Structure formats: structure tokens, C-alpha cells
Amino acid sequence: MLISRPANVRYLAGPAAPAGSVLLLGPSGEDVLVSHPEPGRGSARAALPDDGLSWSELPAEADPAVRAASLAAEAGAEVLALEEHHLTVARHRALAGGFPRIRLSDLGCAVEEQRLVKDEEEIAALRVAAEITDRALGELLESILVGRTERHLALELERRLVDHGADGPAFPTSVGTGSNSGLAGHRPTDRRVEEGDFLSVRLGARFGGYRCQIGRTFVIGTSPADWQVELYDLVFAAQRAGREALAPGAECRAVDRAARQVLDAAGHGQALGPVTGHGVGLEIGEDPRLSPAAMGRLGACVPVTVEPGVHLPGRGGVRIDDTLVVRPMADGGPELLTITTKELLAL
Amino acid sequence: MLISRPANVRYLAGPAAPAGSVLLLGPSGEDVLVSHPEPGRGSARAALPDDGLSWSELPAEADPAVRAASLAAEAGAEVLALEEHHLTVARHRALAGGFPRIRLSDLGCAVEEQRLVKDEEEIAALRVAAEITDRALGELLESILVGRTERHLALELERRLVDHGADGPAFPTSVGTGSNSGLAGHRPTDRRVEEGDFLSVRLGARFGGYRCQIGRTFVIGTSPADWQVELYDLVFAAQRAGREALAPGAECRAVDRAARQVLDAAGHGQALGPVTGHGVGLEIGEDPRLSPAAMGRLGACVPVTVEPGVHLPGRGGVRIDDTLVVRPMADGGPELLTITTKELLAL
Structure with missing residues (x-):
């Protein structure tokens, strides 16, 4: 699952998640927060909850969602569920084009429902x-x-x-x-x-x-x-x-x-x-x-x-x-x- | 063309465009601003530039983009260019499903380029x-x-x-x-x-x-x-x-x-x-x-x-x-x- 809606990322990853982060949730808890580095906020990584969440930083102009999909592909994922009510058509297309072996599906408002x-x-x-x-x-x-x-x-x-x-x-x-x-x-x-x-x-x-x-x-x-x-x-x-x-x-x-x-x-x-x-x-x-x-x-x-x-x-x-x-x-x-x-x- | 990115709508329709409006631009200038009514802002309509832009109000829970597409369909449009870098996958799907006879294409950043x-x-x-x-x-x-x-x-x-x-x-x-x-x-x-x-x-x-x-x-x-x-x-x-x-x-x-x-x-x-x-x-x-x-x-x-x-x-x-x-x-x-x-x- 790829969580991109900011409030959903904040909900699952905690307050230390930098703006624009996305969260990749694996089937057995190997979760990764993908974000741009924030100058001077070296401590943000340390502030993350210590529950198996790992951290992937990426170059400033890269799309965290694309990096997350690439991590999913490396891990052999066949399906990636996305927040289609948040992700733009352009970003979705970049994922579909970049990772043709991964089937993209809709996660819907599953995280919003958890947040209720x-x-x-x-x-x-x-x-x-x-x-x-x-x-x-x-x-x-x-x-x-x-x-x-x-x-x-x-x-x-x-x-x-x-x-x-x-x-x-x-x-x-x-x-x-x-x-x-x-x-x-x-x-x-x-x-x-x-x-x-x-x-x-x-x-x-x-x-x-x-x-x-x-x-x-x-x-x-x-x-x-x-x-x-x-x-x-x-x-x-x-x-x-x-x-x-x-x-x-x-x-x-x-x-x-x-x-x-x-x-x-x-x-x-x-x-x-x-x-x-x-x-x-x-x-x-x-x-x-x-x-x-x-x-x-x-x-x-x-x-x-x-x-x-x-x-x-x-x-x-x-x-x-x-x-x-x-x-x-x-x-x-x-x-x-x-x-x-x-x-x-x-x- | 369906303009949905807020700053682009504001650029083309002027400051009176209510939040969440979308703008439908026809091939020969029959442009429509589609927006939710704003309680107490009845004057917004009058404040719009008098350049052929007309106004379509719609119920609070309806998506202005869907209404715009429906107006385009009534006018016999065959192609509708969208801002795929702004529109979510879910909204795009609602348009594609609701108006199967209209081909949806990507307008890209044409308005952003005008704004430069x-x-x-x-x-x-x-x-x-x-x-x-x-x-x-x-x-x-x-x-x-x-x-x-x-x-x-x-x-x-x-x-x-x-x-x-x-x-x-x-x-x-x-x-x-x-x-x-x-x-x-x-x-x-x-x-x-x-x-x-x-x-x-x-x-x-x-x-x-x-x-x-x-x-x-x-x-x-x-x-x-x-x-x-x-x-x-x-x-x-x-x-x-x-x-x-x-x-x-x-x-x-x-x-x-x-x-x-x-x-x-x-x-x-x-x-x-x-x-x-x-x-x-x-x-x-x-x-x-x-x-x-x-x-x-x-x-x-x-x-x-x-x-x-x-x-x-x-x-x-x-x-x-x-x-x-x-x-x-x-x-x-x-x-x-x-x-x-x-x-x-x-x-």
C-alpha cells in the first residue's frame, strides 16, 4: 500500500514525517517512509517511532511515490494499492509507466476510515x-x-x-x-x-x-x-x-x-x-x-x-x-x- | 478544456471565482465557471468579468468537474482536455465513467505556461x-x-x-x-x-x-x-x-x-x-x-x-x-x- 495523502501519512507515521512524505506499507510490516531531506532536520529520522518503520531519503526533484513504487518492485510486489482520491492522474501515470509489472489498485479511503x-x-x-x-x-x-x-x-x-x-x-x-x-x-x-x-x-x-x-x-x-x-x-x-x-x-x-x-x-x-x-x-x-x-x-x-x-x-x-x-x-x-x-x- | 487547478481558475476567471470552482473553456469562447453557491456571496456572480463567461451553480455535494463535463457533453464536445497534474485519479475516473463518449486528454501545464x-x-x-x-x-x-x-x-x-x-x-x-x-x-x-x-x-x-x-x-x-x-x-x-x-x-x-x-x-x-x-x-x-x-x-x-x-x-x-x-x-x-x-x- 502506498499512502500519499498528507494527513494519512501523518496519522500512520507520526508527527516527524516531513511534508510531502509517502509511506509504503508492506504485507508483513516492513514499512518505509519516503521523503525529501529537510535541511537542518537531521533529527527527524531519529524521532520516528521505533516500530520497524525505515526511512528512505531521495533527491529533491524526485517524486517520493515513484521511489516507493521502486522499493515495492525490488521487494517483488505484484500489486500496489494507491489513494486514488489523492494521487493525481499525472503521478499515477508515472507509476503505471515506470513499473509495468506492478498492478495498481485503489486503496480507497481505508486510512480515513481508520482515522474516524x-x-x-x-x-x-x-x-x-x-x-x-x-x-x-x-x-x-x-x-x-x-x-x-x-x-x-x-x-x-x-x-x-x-x-x-x-x-x-x-x-x-x-x-x-x-x-x-x-x-x-x-x-x-x-x-x-x-x-x-x-x-x-x-x-x-x-x-x-x-x-x-x-x-x-x-x-x-x-x-x-x-x-x-x-x-x-x-x-x-x-x-x-x-x-x-x-x-x-x-x-x-x-x-x-x-x-x-x-x-x-x-x-x-x-x-x-x-x-x-x-x-x-x-x-x-x-x-x-x-x-x-x-x-x-x-x-x-x-x-x-x-x-x-x-x-x-x-x-x-x-x-x-x-x-x-x-x-x-x-x-x-x-x-x-x-x-x-x-x-x-x-x- | 477543463481547468481545475485553483490558481489557474483564479488566473483565467478573476478574483471573484469561488474556492473549488472549475472553468470550462469552449472552442469559441463560450466559457462557463462552475462553482458551488457561497452563502451570502450572491454578488460574486455579478463581479465576474463581463467577457462572455457564464456561471453554473450546483448542489453542494456535486463535483464541479462532473457538471462541467456534462455541459461539455450537452454542447457536443468530443474531446475534453484536463489538468492531469491536478485532477485526482478518482475524479478522472468519475469523468471517464460518466461521459464515455468524450475522449479525455491532458492539457498539461498550458495555463501555468501562460502565467509565467x-x-x-x-x-x-x-x-x-x-x-x-x-x-x-x-x-x-x-x-x-x-x-x-x-x-x-x-x-x-x-x-x-x-x-x-x-x-x-x-x-x-x-x-x-x-x-x-x-x-x-x-x-x-x-x-x-x-x-x-x-x-x-x-x-x-x-x-x-x-x-x-x-x-x-x-x-x-x-x-x-x-x-x-x-x-x-x-x-x-x-x-x-x-x-x-x-x-x-x-x-x-x-x-x-x-x-x-x-x-x-x-x-x-x-x-x-x-x-x-x-x-x-x-x-x-x-x-x-x-x-x-x-x-x-x-x-x-x-x-x-x-x-x-x-x-x-x-x-x-x-x-x-x-x-x-x-x-x-x-x-x-x-x-x-x-x-x-x-x-x-x-x-
């Missing part, structure tokens, strides 16, 4: 990531916000994540104010926070490679307008319904439906994106997806986000995102990692 | 990016550095880039101090700047989609040690040799050789990475590559970096990176975009 359920070490990393995220957000809430731009708030949040020990942000921090609030993938602009605005933020820390996500919406000024309270309560109810539907064995689409139908019933179903949550881990958007078309059921120890939102064009909107770990009721039900309050705060 | 030579509008964006970068770096040099960590300095530089109008950093800012200085892809750590250290920084702004790069090395404290002066002068001489070799018609590998042989002659050739420079534009690592194996020649109006460096394990090192635009001698020779001084400053 997290062990306690992975969950511990996510827990730290969430703690860092909560602290960064908490500090921001204590500062003066009126007059500052979305961009500056986003940068300050990212700085605070790193201050508190994050490797970096888990994804680009989104800050939306006024009519930009509540937009799912809003990229921060030079718009300044004003009295009476909704302010929505979405951020997350990356810690030990693992990524979490939180989203919160606030009101700026003394007291929120009626429409703001109403919209907030609605999204909160939808998000709670989603959270409460999380359980081992629950259908992914049933969790989505739980959140979605609250918004649908209030006539805001269209404002909702295609997913109301997704898995998190080494990547920020992993399986499972919580969407109407999602197949499959949740398992225990699967961390997911629950993140419904409504945006009213021209007015703004609300998003509330949490990261939780699915746990059986006997263990207390879903474990909330992002514990910042979900009360509607007026800042 | 920049027009004056693109160079203007790069010039602004470089101005922003110089200002951010200049401000950092006026602040107290001793005792601060690499991570903090990197974040502060990125904040200043955005303060001065950048869309964001062009790539993750690298700050290395002491034994980390001079490492090409160094990721900032919690190491603090100390008296006597080399401090090397590499950063760049992204402006209007275009990315530039600067790298500088400084000495912390009163006066540099002899080995530091010697190493700095050597890298400076190599970098100057590379810059001076830039000319329309010059072989890429000759430019690389000009810089490399200065370091080789001093016995530091091994410390050098595989490239001594590369093109910049919508991506930070574009063609051409300045390396010993590079084929091809430089053209006028091609922006490139010249960035040799030497790292001595355990001691540190020096990197000096500039972004320049290749220009004929009649126009004054290479245009230096990143104008921060290359004197060895003691900070």
Missing part, C-alpha cells in the same frame, strides 16, 4: 486544542471591540491561540460583524465593529496536529434588538437539538435533521448550508459529515462539530459551533470540548 | 505586495527583539502585513534565531532571541492574490562575530551573483549556477538547497525554478526570487531572499521589488 474513531491520546490533544481556543476567545471578549476591524480581531485571536501554546490556527479564523455576521466561510474584511452589530467568530487551535473548532455570536452594545434575540434563540435551539442527537449508533443524517428541522420550522432552512457538522482531527473537515445525504452512523469516540447557522442577507446572522466527542449515555453522553458560554452576551 | 510572464497589472500587484512586506519588516527592526520568541516575531510580522493592507501572508512566515537561523523552511519555535544570535526572517505579503517573498538575516547585539561577517558576506556575494545573472534569455540553470558556484567555491555548496530561486505570482512557488536541473530560459516580465542561504548545523546561518522582475538591460536590468537593505544590520 479517535483513541484517548488523540482526544487528549483535541481537548488541549479546545482549552486553548476557549482561552483565546475568552480574552478577546474582555477587550474593547467597537471600532476594531474584522481582520484585526481575527489576527488577534490567532496570536492568542499561539500565545497559549497552539501549533497555529486549525483553519483561517473567521470574524464577521454587522451584515457579515453569521456567514459560514466569511473572510475577515476591514469592516469595523459597531454598536448594535452581531459579531460572529469562528476559530480553533491546532495542537499536536489535532484541530478543533468553536463558533460564537455576540451582540455589541447594551442590549440586543428583538430580532437578534429571536434569531439567536432559534439557532441555539437548533444547535442544542443537534448536540442532543449525538450518540453512538445515531445516524449522521438524523443528527443533521435534528438541527435542521428547528430552522426549517421557523422558515430559515434555506439559510442553512449543506452540512450542520463534520468530524475533526488531523484535518478540520473530516468524516463523518452531518448532512441530509450522509450515510452511516456515529461511533463512540468520534469527535464532531455541531454548527448550524442562519444568515439574513443585509442584516447579519448567528452561528454557534461546538466540538464534541460522541460518548455513550453511560459515560455521560457527548463530551463538550469547547466550553465557552453559549448565552447571548452583549459586549 | 506577468502583465503590468500583475506586476503592479506584486509591487504593492513588496512595499507592504518591506514596511512590515522595517517596523519589526525598530522594535526590541531580544527575549522574544520566534513564534511571536512571526505572528507580529503577519499582523503588520495585514495592518498595511495585505490580504494575508503569502506563505507561513519563518523566523529562525541562533542555531535555527538560515534554515530554509524553518517553522518558528518558542526559542527566544539572544544577544549574539543570527536572526533570519522570511516573509511576504499577498496582495490582490499576488505573493512576494523577502528574506533577511540580522545579528543581535552590538557587533557580529568574525564567522558571522564572513558567512554573511559569502551569502551576500552569492545572492548578488544570482541577481546580476537575471536577464531575458538567461538560462535558469545559469542563474542558479552563478549563485551556487560562489558558495561551492567556499565549501558551502552542500548546505544549499535544491533551488536558489523560483517564480512568484498567484502561488509562491511557481515556474521557473532556478536549479541545476532547470531547463528553459528567463523571459522579460517574469518575477522570480533569488534566495541562496547557508546553514551550519548547531551554529546557524544566513539567508538573503529578494523578489525581482526580469527586465532587459535597456530598461535598467532586473527590477528589485523588495528593497529592504541587505547590509548586515546589528539590532
